[in-house]
Amino acid sequence: MGSCFVPVVAGDKIGPEITVSKAGGDECVLPADEIRRLHPGLLKHDRNSTMREGIRTLSDGGHLKGSLKACINCHAIKEDGKYINTSNPNHFCTSCHVYAGVSFDCFQCHRDTPEK
Amino acid sequence: MSSKASNQTTEQSKTDLTKRKFLSGTVTGSMVAAGVSVAPGIFLTQVAQARTNTSAAVTSDVRWGIVIDTTKKVDWNKCVDACNREHGLGNETKSNQEQKTEYIRVVKVKNKTTGYSSTLPVMCQHCETPPCVDVCPTGASMKREDGIVYVDRHLCIGCRYCMMACPYKARSFVHETLTDQKENTPRGKGCVESCNMCVNRIDQGLKPACVDASEGAMIFGDLNDKSSEISKFLAIQNTKQIRADLRLNTGVRYQGI
Numbered sequence: 001m002g003s004c005f006v007p008v009v010a011g012d013k014i015g016p017e018i019t020v021s022k023a024g025g026d027e028c029v030l031p032a033d034e035i036r037r038l039h040p041g042l043l044k045h046d047r048n049s050t051m052r053e054g055i056r057t058l059s060d061g062g063h064l065k066g067s068l069k070a071c072i073n074c075h076a077i078k079e080d081g082k083y084i085n086t087s088n089p090n091h092f093c094t095s096c097h098v099y100a101g102v103s104f105d106c107f108q109c110h111r112d113t114p115e116k
Numbered sequence: 117m118s119s120k121a122s123n124q125t126t127e128q129s130k131t132d133l134t135k136r137k138f139l140s141g142t143v144t145g146s147m148v149a150a151g152v153s154v155a156p157g158i159f160l161t162q163v164a165q166a167r168t169n170t171s172a173a174v175t176s177d178v179r180w181g182i183v184i185d186t187t188k189k190v191d192w193n194k195c196v197d198a199c200n201r202e203h204g205l206g207n208e209t210k211s212n213q214e215q216k217t218e219y220i221r222v223v224k225v226k227n228k229t230t231g232y233s234s235t236l237p238v239m240c241q242h243c244e245t246p247p248c249v250d251v252c253p254t255g256a257s258m259k260r261e262d263g264i265v266y267v268d269r270h271l272c273i274g275c276r277y278c279m280m281a282c283p284y285k286a287r288s289f290v291h292e293t294l295t296d297q298k299e300n301t302p303r304g305k306g307c308v309e310s311c312n313m314c315v316n317r318i319d320q321g322l323k324p325a326c327v328d329a330s331e332g333a334m335i336f337g338d339l340n341d342k343s344s345e346i347s348k349f350l351a352i353q354n355t356k357q358i359r360a361d362l363r364l365n366t367g368v369r370y371q372g373i
Binding site: 049051052053054055056057058059061069072108109110111114115 | 167170171172173174258260261262268269270293294296297298299300302303304305306307315319
């Protein structure tokens with residue numbers, strides 16, 4: 001499934017150019033400036049809801065805001081017909097985290113590409 | 117007598133499957149009425165054959181369990197293969213045979229006096245009072261309210277104390293960097309893991325992968341629901357827990373050992 005991605009420059013001209021795939025839709029779960037700051041807490045809070053309490057969806061049936069699986073499936077980018085993983089600098093998470101110098105260990109366990 | 121019971125269970129499992137599909141609906145996590153609703157969230161009768169609402173916290177109204185009939189002539193390795201496929205096990209290429217993860221071990225036991233032997237699949241027994249949960253220093257080894265015992269790998273530090281504590285040798289440790297995990301079973305180096313009763317499938321209203329592959333030799337269901345197929349089976353067939361003397365009250369019971 002083709003994905004078009006649009007390089008996004010941070011509004012304040014300070015941040016990196018992040019490749020944002022629009023394959024999954026037009027809007028992220030939170031506005032860009034909020035998700036940038038709040039995604040660590042969001043992921044951590046919702047993972048506890050899922051792991052400890054078994055909550056996997058919102059009451060309307062949609063996925064939790066902090067679902068890492070949903071992030072990956074929505075922000076997936078293809079190069080040469082294959083989904084790229086975090087070793088590729090164009091991977092959605094890598095593009096910002098390399099710039100910020102913040103390492104993450106999410107993908108030691110979680111997939112960094114969509115399964116399908 | 118045992119064939120009569122197995123006929124009953126086959127018929128019941130067909131009905132239960134239809135009921136389960138009806139209950140779980142077409143969208144995972146959508147609110148589905150289970151029984152008669154008098155107000156949102158309040159039900160007169162709770163039919164717990166499947167997880168009906170994944171937007172609310174799990175409660176202990178339900179206790180999931182499995183019954184395994186070891187007298188049925190089943191190749192248990194089929195169940196192991198189904199489990200491996202479901203969770204993406206077997207991608208530990210650098211580990212030796214003792215180190216590789218096994219959620220289910222096929223064990224053969226023989227009574228020396230009588231010569232009676234049985235082959236059975238042994239996985240996490242999902243004890244009511246799990247020793248692995250007691251010893252875990254971080255709280256990673258946990259029991260969910262509905263009885264499923266598993267590892268929250270976010271908290272696991274890989275100390276392997278739970279592996280020592282488990283009487284059933286159910287837990288495995290990942291020694292190497294893994295890639296291409298299944299999206300519903302994240303697993304990685306340095307964490308302990310074990311059978312989680314396919315909690316990802318249960319939350320979608322499905323049965324564990326091993327139960328589906330067992331050709332009817334395994335029954336899955338709600339132990340707290342006296343009208344469930346598994347409870348009815350347990351009421352008429354004699355079953356045992358492995359190491360019942362430890363009084364862990366396991367959620368997995370066996371017939372024919």
